[in-house]
Amino acid sequence: MESMCFEFENNQVFNHMFAYADKTGEFPAGWQKYRGRTTADFYWERDDKQNYCVKIKNRVSRLPASICQERSYRIPVYEKQVWQVGAAIKVNHEISAAIKVHFFSPSSSRVIYTSLDFMLEPERDFYCGIVTVPTGVDYALIEIGTSEAGMLSIIDVFFTRVFPVEKYDVDAQGKLNINNVESVTRIIEPVDVNGTFELVRTTRDFSEDVTADTTERSSTMQDVFHLATYSFCVINEGATEAIVQMQLSPNGINWAEDPIADDHIDAGQMRILVYNRFARYVRLKYRTDSGTTDLRIYFQGQG
Known part of the structure; x- marks a missing residue:
């Protein structure tokens, strides 16, 4: 039996483990059946350990079946930010799948897609990649699915910013938020440092x-x-x-x-x-x- 441990710090995906129901009580809040509504079956299930998942059973090859975040739960982003996106997914046999990030702006009809393609394997649960926010967009939505016939179980989804990440209070562009004179004083006040500086690395x-x-x-x-x-x-x-x-x-x-x-x-x-x-x-x-x-x-x- 294989065991894995993942840490999703500062995950920006609402209801990323599918624990909360929508108004109908039949699907997780913040998520929708996106592609393949007529060619695939979608299940929202809970096991005996109270863990939830969304299962997609695609009945037709070459036709996509996927779930996607609802637009009202979009994630704010800013150009040139770097994000890590991924999911915990279980399958019984090898099947190709994709995690797509939809970048868009409410002021424009243009949508930019970044697609990460994976070969899902029974002995692996975790798939992730890095995306950079393109110019001229304000929000992101996550879509997960497959274009092959078969079933996959989505257990968790995450979207975390890896750059810029700052210790201080910053906005989406990485600029400091200054609220009062005291804040400015703390930032510009000289500090005596004894010792050496160490470069912080990823x-x-x-x-x-x-x-x-x-x-x-x-x-x-x-x-x-x-x-x-x-x-x-x-x-x-x-x-x-x-x-x-x-x-x-x-x-x-x-x-x-x-x-x-x-x-x-x-x-x-x-x-x-x-x-x-x-x-x-x-x-x-x-x-x-x-x-x-x-x-x-x-x-x-x-x-």
């Missing part, structure tokens, strides 16, 4: 527990576009040798193998893997020659 720290067997599987995909260095650390916590290999992709769909041979990790041993070639997305492929073994996979990076 960091990423992610871990997951997986079980490897003779079937080839992959770890959670990581977006390394804004990271200067990164590495995987794999600990074999089982009793069987594990075989791992790094993979890279420009789009999260098409993957290339590390040309170096597979790395074998004996039981109870740890291995750190670093790759000196670049593509936007990376992941780790793992398997065994026989039997099963438990692996703990760490991904750590710094911008």
Whole structure:
């Protein structure tokens, strides 16, 4: 059984875990059945642990089926901001899907779409990417769906700003909000500093527990576009040798193998893997020659 841990700080998506009902009581508040209303089935369900999800069962290939935020729950954005968008999605078999961000302005009929395409896999729950707000828009809406026949369960959706992020009170453009003379005094007052300055860097720290067997599987995909260095650390916590290999992709769909041979990790041993070639997305492929073994996979990076 695989376990994962995600943190969605400052998530701007209303009802992102679908816990609240709309006025009809039949669908989550703030969300709508968007594409495929006549060719797909939509279900709002709750499990025995009180966790909610939206299921989309698309009956027809090549015709999209999706959910989208309602316009009244739009998210304020500003040009050149950088946001991370993603979702926790479960599937029973591989199926392609997309997370689309609709950028628009109430004063214009123009809508700019940014689409992140993923291949959903049964052993993976989490998919995300980075988008930059284009010029001339004020709001964003999130759409999630598929154009293939099949079913997917959407558990959580997030949209968080990663730039600019400031310690002080700022507006959407990153400008300081000054309310009184005291605020100005605090900002311009000289400060004596002893010691050295340290450059603040973007960091990423992610871990997951997986079980490897003779079937080839992959770890959670990581977006390394804004990271200067990164590495995987794999600990074999089982009793069987594990075989791992790094993979890279420009789009999260098409993957290339590390040309170096597979790395074998004996039981109870740890291995750190670093790759000196670049593509936007990376992941780790793992398997065994026989039997099963438990692996703990760490991904750590710094911008």
